[in-house]
Amino acid sequence: MIAIIDYGVGNLFSLQSSFAAIGAEAVVTADPAVIRVADRILLPGVGAFEDAARKLRDSGMAALLIELAATGKPIMGICLGMQLLLDKSYEYGEHAGLGLISGNVSPIRPVVPAEYKVPHIGWNALHFGAGKHPLFKYINEGDCVYFVHSYYATDCPAVIATTEYHAELTAAVAKGNVMGCQFHPEKSGTVGLNILRAFCEM
């Protein structure tokens, strides 16, 4: 069973539906008892970093995630959920994340020329670099996934995929059992479902 963490951020319907589509049982929950017994944890997120980080801390979810990450349970963050796994974000100030993966969250605007639109919205290709992470075992170099974001992971040694938007932007990160996708696998067609399938096999 996969626990999709419900901490009042974002619409979780598509995410839950996409797990159903690949035959995986996923529950949307805020119950620590359910999250503890889950085989895998999914941390979603849409919106502002500061607000989401505060909700995670205030609900006790941050401490629980840090505790469970240390047990080796697979944890995946999506979009803002990925950014929350990192040390800190520079979105409207400076805000601490969970620190499960070292790295920062920085604005895209300064690294792309004016004619590049921000947010970076749409389908863009994934590049794996030297090695292919097991999360991508069912997809290919150059496959497109759907992005919607204005900030991206920087100063991160755990990058497992990038995408090109004038600059090379971090598309996915992983450190052991903790991983994250900047893009939305639940909105990325068959390619996205195949990434979720690989996560379910970890």
Next chain:
Amino acid sequence: MITKRIIPCLDVKDGRVVKGINFEGLGDVASPIELAKYYSDHGADELVFYDITASAEGRRLFTDILTETARQVFIPLTVGGGINTVADFDRVLGCGADKVSVNSGAIRNPALVGEAARLYGDQCVVLSVDIKRVDGVFRVFAKGGRENTGMEAIEWIRRCVGEGAGEVVVNSIDTDGVKGGFDLPMLEAVCDAVDVPVIASGGAGCIDHFLTLFHTRPKVDAGLAASIFHFGEVAIKDLKAAMAADGIPTRL
């Protein structure tokens, strides 16, 4: 490179897709769910569901259909039609829509764009504008293109983007239905005015029209059409293959 998006638009009335359709291998051609799946499987990058129902019963049916589509189709879904309040945003987002398109609702209540952007984020709010030239000036039309609001279109778009609209659908009434190609001068004027994604709508009749659009208006992010896809005049697979062969960044 970010790819150029191809977006079929489905008009839904009383739970059925309006406009005749004829696809091989598609059992119920008027089922929005079946058609959405078909397009998703055949390379559509995004879908627009447009609710043209007037009755409360039709609206409930639309909401049910949206929920079922979001359960089965895993590409971005934009919903428009009858969006007048943030409660309407809530209603369709709760059913799995990713973005909400506002048109007449924003004309009646211009504060709607800003309110929705603050609640759901700019990326969620799509401004859709029906534009027609009147004495050489781009004017905003309301009520499905029937009523001249008197507003100058570029100024209106600029204002709404300033309030938080994250994308703009430019529907040219002048080229809509003519199948002579997209309204390139109108699109240029909009692209020069705003720096959010611009979606071209109205006028596509063949594959070449999309190639011309993306080559001559590189700031346009997406092409939207309805009948040419529904009638099978242009197959999305063929269109995207032609785009890729022509050097346009395309998701295949």
